[in-house]
Amino acid sequence: xxxxxxxxxxxxxxxxxxxxxxxxxxxxxxxxxxxxxxxxxxxxxxxxxxxxxxxxxxxxxxxxxxxxxxxxxxxxxxxxxxxxxxxxxxxxxxxxxxxxxxxxxxxxxxxxxxxxxxxxxxxxxxxxxxxxxxxxxxxxxxxxxxxxxxxxxxxxxxxxxxxxxxxxxxxxxxxxxxxxxxxxxxxxxxxxxxxxxxxxxxxxxxxxxxxx
Amino acid sequence: xxxxxxxxxxxxxxxxxxxxxxxxxxxxxxxxxxxxxxxxxxxxxxxxxxxxxxxxxxxxxxxxxxxxxxxxxxxxxxxxxxxxxxxxxxxxxxxxxxxxxxxxxxxxxxxxxxxxxxxxxxxxxxxxxxxxxxxxxxxxxxxxxxxxxxxxxxxxxxxxxxxxxxxxxxxxxxxxxxxxxxxxxxxxxxxxxxxxxxxxxxxxxxxxxxxx
DNA sequence: GTCTATATCGTGATAGAC
DNA sequence: GTCTATCACGATATAGAC
Numbered sequence: 281x282x283x284x285x286x287x288x289x290x291x292x293x294x295x296x297x298x299x300x301x302x303x304x305x306x307x308x309x310x311x312x313x314x315x316x317x318x319x320x321x322x323x324x325x326x327x328x329x330x331x332x333x334x335x336x337x338x339x340x341x342x343x344x345x346x347x348x349x350x351x352x353x354x355x356x357x358x359x360x361x362x363x364x365x366x367x368x369x370x371x372x373x374x375x376x377x378x379x380x381x382x383x384x385x386x387x388x389x390x391x392x393x394x395x396x397x398x399x400x401x402x403x404x405x406x407x408x409x410x411x412x413x414x415x416x417x418x419x420x421x422x423x424x425x426x427x428x429x430x431x432x433x434x435x436x437x438x439x440x441x442x443x444x445x446x447x448x449x450x451x452x453x454x455x456x457x458x459x460x461x462x463x464x465x466x467x468x469x470x471x472x473x474x475x476x477x478x479x480x481x482x483x484x485x486x487x488x489x490x491x492x
Numbered sequence: 493x494x495x496x497x498x499x500x501x502x503x504x505x506x507x508x509x510x511x512x513x514x515x516x517x518x519x520x521x522x523x524x525x526x527x528x529x530x531x532x533x534x535x536x537x538x539x540x541x542x543x544x545x546x547x548x549x550x551x552x553x554x555x556x557x558x559x560x561x562x563x564x565x566x567x568x569x570x571x572x573x574x575x576x577x578x579x580x581x582x583x584x585x586x587x588x589x590x591x592x593x594x595x596x597x598x599x600x601x602x603x604x605x606x607x608x609x610x611x612x613x614x615x616x617x618x619x620x621x622x623x624x625x626x627x628x629x630x631x632x633x634x635x636x637x638x639x640x641x642x643x644x645x646x647x648x649x650x651x652x653x654x655x656x657x658x659x660x661x662x663x664x665x666x667x668x669x670x671x672x673x674x675x676x677x678x679x680x681x682x683x684x685x686x687x688x689x690x691x692x693x694x695x696x697x698x699x700x701x702x703x704x
Numbered sequence: 705g706t707c708t709a710t711a712t713c714g715t716g717a718t719a720g721a722c
Numbered sequence: 723g724t725c726t727a728t729c730a731c732g733a734t735a736t737a738g739a740c
Contacts, residue, residue, distance in 0.1 A: 298723080317616050319531035323716065334716080336724050344716065393615055400612030403605055403672040404529050414673045440685075446677060447663055447686045450670060454662030460615040461626045465658060473652075473697075474659045477689025480696070485685075510705080534733065548706050550735065 302340055305330045309337075309351045314394025317401055318348055318409070345408040352398070352412050355391075371430030374423065375475055382452065382467050389460065396456045421445045432482040440485060444478045514552055517542045521549075521563045526606025529613055530560055530621070557620040564610070564624050567603075583642030586635065587687055594664065594679050601672065608668045633657045644694040652697060656690045 308329035312321045323334040323344055330337065341347040369377040385392050399416075402409040424445035425438070432441060451474045459465040520541035524533045535546040535556055542549065553559040581589040597604050611628075614621040636657035637650070644653060663686045671677040 301723085315617050317529070317531060317613055319529060320616070322714075324714085333725065335718085335726080338717065339723065342717095397612050397616055400609050400669055401529055403669060404532070404609055405527050410673070417670050417673060443678065443682050443685050446667070446670060447682045450663045450666030450682065451659055451686070452662075452666065453669060454664065454666035455658070457612055457615060457665060458629050458658060458662060461622070461629060466655065470655050470659045470662065473655050473690065473693050474663070474686060476697075477691075477693040478685065479689075480692040481685050481689040484692070513705085535735090536733080545707065546734080547708080547736085551705065556734070 298340075301330075301332075303354075305332075305337055305340060305347075306351050306354045309347055310355065310394055311390060313348065313351060313398060314390050317397045318407070319401065323347075348398075348408050349412055352409060356416075370426060372427065374427035375431070378424070378427075378448065378452070378475070379468055379472055382455075382471055385456075386459075386467065392456050393460055396453065396460060399453065400457075417449065420449050424448050428478070428482060431479055436482055440482060444482055447478055448475060510552075513542075513544075515566075517544070517549055517552060517559075518563050518566045521559055522567065522606055523602060525560065525563060525610060526602050529609045530556075530619070531613065535559075560610075560620050561624055564621060568628075582638060584639065586639035587643070590636070590639075590660065590664070590687070591680055591684055594667075594683055597668075598671075598679065604668050605672055608665065608672060611665065612669075629661065632661050636660050640690070640694060643691055648694055652694060656694055659690055660687060 305326065309321075309326045311329060312326045315321070316325075323337055326347075327334040327337045337347065341350055398409055399413050401407060402413040421442065422445075425441045428441045428444045428448075429436070432444075448471075451471055455465065455467050455470055459467050517538065521533075521538045523541060524538045527533070528537075535549055538559075539546040539549045549559065553562055610621055611625050613619060614625040633654065634657075637653045640653045640656045640660075641648070644656075660683075663683055667677065667679050667682055671679050
């Protein structure tokens with residue numbers, strides 16, 4: 281409780297260095313996990329990129345499993361912090377925001393690849409990132425549902441909004457794989473067309489139920 | 493050249509057994525690659541499932557790399573053979589066919605997982621299935637473009653058909669990952685909504701260019 | 705054609721020096 | 723807190739018996 285300065289400095293300074301080291305490891309791990317996938321990535325490679333030995337990495341994170349989830353949660357924290365300055369997009373601005381994210385991501389192929397590879401890998405038996413991605417998809421769907429609610433007709437049932445949101449996230453993910461294999465694939469145009477089509481579908485579908 | 497029966501039998505019978513063994517290995521490999529991804533799957537597991545030792549597997553396929561591409565090409569051959577009886581779907585029937593495939597796939601989670609995991613894994617550095625999936629996506633896009641051409645307005649430019657086709661394939665792939673993590677995700681409904689939206693987009697987009 | 709045995713390597717993880 | 727050294731294990735691949 282009593283925080284005399286020398287003691288405090290001695291406690292804070294090393295922690296600051298530790299935090300810096302941890303950040304370097306997390307960056308290196310994201311790079312290597314993205315380049316090779318979780319299973320093929322090796323702690324030795326990660327450690328080398330972070331400027332240590334693999335024993336040092338394990339000292340900070342305990343195991344390869346825990347390092348992976350730490351990486352993913354750290355990325356989320358960074359992304360959220362990036363939104364801090366701006367207002368959190370809602371309604372139709374959120375749909376615009378999705379397209380902006382795609383355009384931004386085309387300059388960050390490494391990050392895109394990490395998410396594409398790791399999310400798909402996570403469906404395999406006993407993969408350490410399984411619950412992370414399950415939760416992530418659920419959260420994303422909720423956010424995109426809010427975006428569509430703002431542009432859909434007033435009484436649109438939640439199930440239809442959910443369908444549009446699921447489709448939107450699916451297109452973006454599937455697109456990334458195609459784009460990583462062939463950079464000619466025009467991600468923004470494809471996503472924009474899909475979203476425009478889904479907005480139409482939300483607007484017209486209700487009539488179709490009884491009007492046909 | 494001289495095909496006396498005993499010699500022919502001796503040549504054919506073992507080949508038939510070999511072909512059968514190879515098929516068993518390919519089935520086992522698809523299962524294990526699907527369950528764990530390529531990198532974590534082991535030849536020992538595959539061999540055990542096929543009723544052999546891993547040395548036997550390597551005798552037939554030479555290496556793990558070559559086994560993977562053999563598996564993928566074999567699957568394509570099987571699927572094509574399955575279409576043999578029916579007529580190859582074209583035009584709007586092909587879009588219907590996509591939805592039927594999704595419904596069928598919901599009874600084959602193992603196969604879905606194999607394609608989802610391996611296709612995403614293939615974007616990593618030096619992955620042996622990289623060119624397979626690159627070619628596969630190119631081929632699929634071509635087929636789906638033909639499907640959309642039949643339902644789009646007459647003069648629709650190829651680039652717009654290509655966008656719709658890319659989107660359709662992307663939705664299906666992205667959907668699979670979400671569905672594998674959460675079987676509640678209604679794949680057929682989501683795909684149907686997306687396709688309906690894209691058909692609308694194809695129909696209306698042309699006017700939008702000058703009509704707005 | 706399949707086996708056993710083995711070679712060789714890389715992995716994640718631990719123990720203990722400094 | 724990071725290192726060196728080492729462990730135990732599993733991987734792919736090869737060689738040779740049968």
